[in-house]
Amino acid sequence: MTDFLFGPVLQSSSTLFRFWSPQYDRVQLKIEGQELRNMQPSSSGWHELSVNGAGVGTRYSFVLPDGLTVPDPASRHQPQDVHGPSEVIDLQAYSWRHPDWRGRPVEELVFYEMHIGTFTPEGTFLAAIERLDHVRDLGVTALQIMPIGDFPGNYGWGYDGVMPYAPESSYGRPEDLMALVDAAHERGICVFLDVVYNHFGPDGNYLPAYAPIFTEHHKTPWGNGINYDGEDSMPVREFVIQNAIYWTRDFRFDGLRLDAVHAIKDDKEEHVLRELARRVREAAGERHVHLVVENEDNNSDLLTRDADGQAPLFTAQWNDDIHHVLHIAATGEEFGYYKDYSEERPEKTAKALAEGFVFQGEMMEYRGETRGTPSAHLPPTAFISFIQNHDQIGNRALGDRMIASQPLEPLKAVAAVYLLAPQLPMLFMGEEWGAAEPFPFFCDFNEDLNEKVRKGRREELSRLPGFDAEDLPDPTSRETFNSAKLDWSKLGSGAGTAMLDFYRTLLNLRRDRIVPLMRGVGGNVGRYAQQGEALFVEWHLADKRLQLQANLSGKPARLSQPIDGEIIYDIGRIDGQAADPWSLAWSLVDG
Known part of the structure; x- marks a missing residue:
């Protein structure tokens, strides 16, 4: 293992402590229960000190000339949260049970976004292991874990982390996180981490x-x-x-998902970003x-493929455009940032499915700027699609999921679209059994910051409906955090079982009939057409053409052309070119 510049380095009978502070020529090391030690200034602002007898479990911090005591910014563990001392950890001591795991190729990825603190009642890394069989049996092949870089307090989304090398201590120890990754690999599941570098x-x-x-x-x-x-x-x-x-x-x-690049x-x-990817x-x-980005600019340059069709930089991007058009279809909501997608929504839906981005350099009225670059030249696997995620639920005033206010018929229709399309699908935890628990924004700061968060949330999202209400959930309360915890008992209910069977059927079909056609798929494989409320999308995959005919509306519609080939999945009634509300058909055509 190559030693990192940042963080303590374990040696045979000592530990080398390192601290970068170009602003000071004097820094002291504080080990619990011992006197302060002067560190030795090194080159380029570094301070170093090797301490005999210091090893695994040693708790330490650094003292600045003005007396301020600070943790190691590259701490591997913060047992007393972010303001407390750091702990020396031997990450090499963990014995991996599946060291030969090599991951999965991109076309096999089906993501499952999860928040460790609310995924289980216990909210820990180890407790999450107990639910991995469920995730595997569902047909998911990749966990997408929300940020775990240690953040202040006992609960939060993780995007306010301050210790990027230390797994959140309320979730468990670093070894517990390793055990979760190991257990996922044992079940053939990849694990992705959301990281915040902005x-x-x-x-x-x-x-x-x-x-x-x-x-x-x-x-x-x-x-x-x-x-x-x-x-x-x-x-x-x-x-x-x-x-x-x-x-x-x-x-x-x-893999990693890089927040707001x-x-x-x-x-x-x-x-x-390019250096990091390389x-x-x-x-x-x-x-x-695999490296994934969230990029509001919808700039396809980071997703470029080389001559062999490989991604030298970033593998894929979360595609908000697909979410927005499918959300409008299922809910009829056209406020806020959905306004830019409401006109000619069926055509925009078909374009997003066929080409990735809806806006490829056009002006967006709500945003007040142009957005996006051409994306049809990219393979479908360069885009991650979803109908719910932490942001799209949490940015609502009540943090409510769609199922809390919408009938099942449109929700199942849009789910059948994104789960079978050749883009990479991502579920949000609990979606597969129709979990109705909200996922509001929550955090646990000091009281001064808590009040700023309460006011700031209202101001930041003031253009969205509901944020002017008086009885909004307090984002800083434990009650709000607890409300987001999944109720696994609902999984066994009649409605929960039926929805789970629906999702399993779609993901099994994806695995068996669609994924084999996606290996090595390139760009410019999608085309689309639209007539009224109906849409048609076709992808050339290997020796087949995958086709979608759909009426994602509550009124009857006419399809742009008759269904061709073998129907592998359908919802509702399509008679010739007449399509009932919320009806669709997926088909495979030779050639």
Whole structure:
């Protein structure tokens, strides 16, 4: 193993502690129960000290000249949360039961987004293992875990993390996380981690006190941008890039989802995103390691394929466009950011399915700007589609899922579209049995920050309906957090069993009939047509043409052409070219 620049380095009978602080020429090491030790200044702002007898379990922190005591920014474990001391961990001590696991090729991926704290009543890494058989039997092949970089308090979404190397302590120890990844691999399930490299949370981020972590040269929705290209930026870049390698190498994650990459600004010749992707792939070697982005700019450059059809940078992007058009179809909601997708919605739906992005350089009225670049040249596997995720549920005033207010007929229709389309589908935990528990935003800061969050949520989402109500869930209360916990007892109900059978049927069909056709699929394979409320989409996959004819509306419609080939799945009644409300047919045609 190559030693990391960041974090403690275990030696035979000692531990080397390292701390980067170019702003100070004197830093002290504080080990619990011992006197302060002066660290030795090294080159480029580093301070080092090797301590005999310090080893696994040693708790330590650093003391700045002004007396401020701070944890290790690269701590592997924070047993007393983000303001407490760090603990020395030997990550190599874990004995992997499945060290030969190499992951899955991209076309086999079916994602399942989950939040560790609400996935089970216990809300821990170890408790999640007990539910992996359910996930496997459902037909899911990839867990998508929301951020776990240690964040302040006992509950949160994870996007306000401040310790990117330390798994959230309320979820368990690092070894517990390794056991979860290992258990998933045992069942043939990949594990992806959501990571946040565009900002740090407001509570517990001590980095600005001793290092140039931020720059005024770039602005983000959270304030000054992270210093990826200014003075003393090289260690900052390394801090993030090594973190990505750390998760995929030491914890054996099969991939990462990078949050809001549009907010990562860098003027260097090789953008930090490109360097990160290149180095993560180099470190992964022969393993299937996939990198996913969330990118509001819908810039297809990061998803470019090489001459062999491989992704040298990022494998796929969460595609909000598919979500938006399917959400409008199922709910009729056309407010907020859905406005840009409401006109000619069937055509936009067909375009998103066939080409990826709906807007490919056109002006968007609600956003007030142009968005997107051409995307038809990319393979369908460059896009991850969904009808629910943490953002799309949590950005609602009550954090309510669609099933709480919509009938099953339209929900099952749009599910049958996204689960069988050749884009990569992603379920949100509990969706498969019709879980009705909300998923509101929640966090656990100090009271001053809690009040700012309460007011800030209302202001930030003021253009969406419901946020002007007086009885909104308090995002900072434990009650709000507890309301989001899945009720697994509902899985065995009649309605839960029926919905689960529906999802299993679709995912089994996907695995058996569609995935084999997707191996090596390239770009420009989709085409679409639209007539009234009906839509037609066709993909050329291997020696077959996969076709979708659908009426995703509550009124009868006429299909643009008769159904051709072998029908492999259908919903509702389609008689010739006449289609009942919420009817669709998937078919395979030779040639």
